[in-house]
Amino acid sequence: MRGRTEEDLEDPTFRRGVVALLGALAYGELVSFFTIVNDADRAPEARDKVALARVAVHEFEHYERLVERLKELGADPQESMAPFAKAIDTWHQRTQPSSWLEGLMKVYAGNTIATDFYRECSVFVDPSTRALVDEVLKDSGQTEFAKSELAKGIAEDSRVAGRLALWGRRLVGEALSQAQRVAAEQDELTALLIDDGSGHGFDLGELMRLFTRITDAHTARMEALGLTA
Amino acid sequence: MRGRTEEDLEDPTFRRGVVALLGALAYGELVSFFTIVNDADRAPEARDKVALARVAVHEFEHYERLVERLKELGADPQESMAPFAKAIDTWHQRTQPSSWLEGLMKVYAGNTIATDFYRECSVFVDPSTRALVDEVLKDSGQTEFAKSELAKGIAEDSRVAGRLALWGRRLVGEALSQAQRVAAEQDELTALLIDDGSGHGFDLGELMRLFTRITDAHTARMEALGLTA
Numbered sequence: 001m002r003g004r005t006e007e008d009l010e011d012p013t014f015r016r017g018v019v020a021l022l023g024a025l026a027y028g029e030l031v032s033f034f035t036i037v038n039d040a041d042r043a044p045e046a047r048d049k050v051a052l053a054r055v056a057v058h059e060f061e062h063y064e065r066l067v068e069r070l071k072e073l074g075a076d077p078q079e080s081m082a083p084f085a086k087a088i089d090t091w092h093q094r095t096q097p098s099s100w101l102e103g104l105m106k107v108y109a110g111n112t113i114a115t116d117f118y119r120e121c122s123v124f125v126d127p128s129t130r131a132l133v134d135e136v137l138k139d140s141g142q143t144e145f146a147k148s149e150l151a152k153g154i155a156e157d158s159r160v161a162g163r164l165a166l167w168g169r170r171l172v173g174e175a176l177s178q179a180q181r182v183a184a185e186q187d188e189l190t191a192l193l194i195d196d197g198s199g200h201g202f203d204l205g206e207l208m209r210l211f212t213r214i215t216d217a218h219t220a221r222m223e224a225l226g227l228t229a
Numbered sequence: 230m231r232g233r234t235e236e237d238l239e240d241p242t243f244r245r246g247v248v249a250l251l252g253a254l255a256y257g258e259l260v261s262f263f264t265i266v267n268d269a270d271r272a273p274e275a276r277d278k279v280a281l282a283r284v285a286v287h288e289f290e291h292y293e294r295l296v297e298r299l300k301e302l303g304a305d306p307q308e309s310m311a312p313f314a315k316a317i318d319t320w321h322q323r324t325q326p327s328s329w330l331e332g333l334m335k336v337y338a339g340n341t342i343a344t345d346f347y348r349e350c351s352v353f354v355d356p357s358t359r360a361l362v363d364e365v366l367k368d369s370g371q372t373e374f375a376k377s378e379l380a381k382g383i384a385e386d387s388r389v390a391g392r393l394a395l396w397g398r399r400l401v402g403e404a405l406s407q408a409q410r411v412a413a414e415q416d417e418l419t420a421l422l423i424d425d426g427s428g429h430g431f432d433l434g435e436l437m438r439l440f441t442r443i444t445d446a447h448t449a450r451m452e453a454l455g456l457t458a
Contacts, residue, residue, distance in 0.1 A: 033282060037266040046307060053262060057289050060282055078275060 004126050004200065009073070014200075017192030018125050019073055023080030024088075024182070024189065025118055025133065026066035030081075031088055032111065033059045036142075039103035048149070055142040062136035069132055083186055087178040094174045101153045101160060102167055108146035109221060110171040115139075116214045117179070124192050124201060150225055165227040172218060172229075233355050233429065238302070243429075246421030247354050248302055252309030253317075253411070253418065254347055254362065255295035259310075260317055261340065262288045265371075268332035277378070284371040291365035298361055312415055316407040323403045330382045330389060331396055337375035338450060339400040344368075345443045346408070353421050353430060379454055394456040401447060401458075 008014045033056050040052035067077045095110065097103035115137050122133040154161050183190055195201035202210060222229040237243045262285050269281035296306045324339065326332035344366050351362040383390050412419055424430035431439060451458040 030279070030282075034266065034270055037263065037285075041263055050259070053259075053289055054293075056266075057286050060286050063279075064283075 004124065006126050006128065009126055013188075013191060015073065016188040018129055019070060019075040019080050020083070020186060020188035021118070021121055021125060021133070021192060022066050022070050022073075022129065023075075023077075023082075024084040025136065026063055026070065026077065027081035027084045028088055028114065029059045029063040029066065029136065031092060032056070033063065035092055036107070039097065039100075039107075042100050042103060044100060051145060052142075055140060055145075058140045065132060066136060069129060084182065087182050091174055091178045095171050101150060101164060104146040104149050104153075105164055105167055106171060107142055108150060108225075109168045109218065110175060112143055112221065113172060113175055113214060113218055116217055120210050120214070121189075121193055147225065154225060154227075161225075161227060164225075165222065165229075168222055168227060168229065233353060235355050235357065238355055242417075242420060244302065245417040247358050248299060248304040248309050249312070249415060249417035250347070250350055250354060250362070250421060251295050251299050251302075251358065252304075252306075252311075253313040254365065255292055255299065255306065256310035256313045257317055257343065258288045258292035258295065258365065260321060261285070262292065264321055265336070268326065268329075268336075271329050271332060273329060280374060281371075284369060284374075287369045294361060295365060298358060313411065316411045320403055320407045324400050330379060330393060333375040333378050333382075334393055334396055335400060336371055337379060338397045338447065339404060341372055341450065342401060342404055342443060342447055345446055349439050349443070350418075350422055376454070383454060383456075390454075390456055393454075394451065394458075397451055397456060397458065 004014070009018065036052055036056035036059060040049050040056065043049040043052055070077045070080050095106060097106055118133065119137055122130045122137075125133065150164065154164065191201075193201055194207065195203050219229040233243070238247065265281055265285035265288060269278050269285065272278040272281055299306045299309050324335060326335055347362065348366055351359050351366075354362065379393065383393065420430075422430055423436065424432050448458040
């Protein structure tokens with residue numbers, strides 16, 4: 001597989017793939033901003049409230065940078081995000097945390113799995129877009145924050161562990177089911193990710209290994225908290 | 230009245246007054262961040278949602294700069310904000326908008342009256358603090374945005390006007406009642422604002438004129454929408 005260059009953006013199919021990836025990411029960041037602020041409002045400590053608000057503000061800044069890149073590529077940001085709204089909204093509706101710890105698990109396990117997936121996709125885009133995607137996917141400390149709070153919660157009350165393990169499985173299950181919907185409906189994004197003979201994208205074996213990598217990383221994260229994935 | 234200088238910060242009474250003003254402002258900005266994001270979630274259009282989220286992010290940035298200044302002055306940010314939490318929280322609880330237009334009126338009439346008041350206070354602080362306060366009070370376009378949306382809402386349905394006028398009166402009434410609570414309980418802030426013979430602060434006549442200025446500005450804003458204050 002040869003890497004993509006800026007010139008490849010002249011190819012309308014490739015360009016649509018890049019726009020689709022940016023659109024999915026941008027919508028995801030915007031929704032994250034709102035859900036993290038809602039979580040923050042539930043935080044037991046004023047200090048945590050502020051820390052989470054700061055994380056949310058980072059997501060919003062990422063959203064604005066993605067929108068800027070979409071405009072640079074001549075795409076309409078609203079139109080580019082629209083195809084992913086249903087899947088992302090549905091995921092959030094089906095995984096509404098009912099407690100502070102469930103909200104943190106959503107950050108720790110849910111957002112991270114999405115991040116891992118987007119990072120795999122970013123291999124196939126042009127260098128400028130890739131640099132931007134890598135930057136917006138960079139962890140701004142929220143995973144570590146969620147992890148230490150979760151570890152504290154589990155240490156304080158051992159019954160919490162079982163419930164959180166179950167909740168983690170639900171987060172991932174719902175994410176996979178929405179990812180399948182997107183894969184089935186969004187040809188632009190799958191064309192970017194899967195090799196149709198153009199020499200770009202994953203072949204079937206590589207695609208299976210991608211899913212294995214993402215699943216293994218998730219399992220390792222859950223085990224780091226002493227939970228079964 | 231002579232202006233304050235940086236050296237005046239050596240005076241503990243003056244310093245406590247400045248810290249109190251910054252604490253009240255910082256807590257107000259933090260709460261605004263959360264309430265504006267909640268309002269944004271109710272916005273009918275995706276475009277408005279993003280516009281309001283951007284306003285909220287500005288408030289959070291202001292909050293962070295105020296906290297920084299509190300630290301520079303050797304004050305604990307949490308402790309400095311605590312005395313104002315009750316009044317500000319109560320105001321928000323008693324003025325929860327039940328619609329998109331009520332939320333906008335809260336921005337247009339409610340936040341603006343608070344801004345006018347803080348700007349009057351800023352006359353009495355040291356130049357560095359004053360520059361910061363003036364900057365965080367600068368309108369980042371939200372008043373104009375709220376105004377044009379409100380004007381649209383009133384033009385579309387004339388019955389809206391009467392309800393919004395009533396709601397505007399409620400916003401101001403609740404604000405005054407919370408301001409009185411703060412004035413009665415927070416000596417640090419009143420000492421900053423009212424001249425106790427030190428030659429700083431307003432005398433009684435000036436204080437009356439301050440309230441007249443603030444009330445007149447509110448009346449003018451309501452009239453600009455064709456509403457009775």
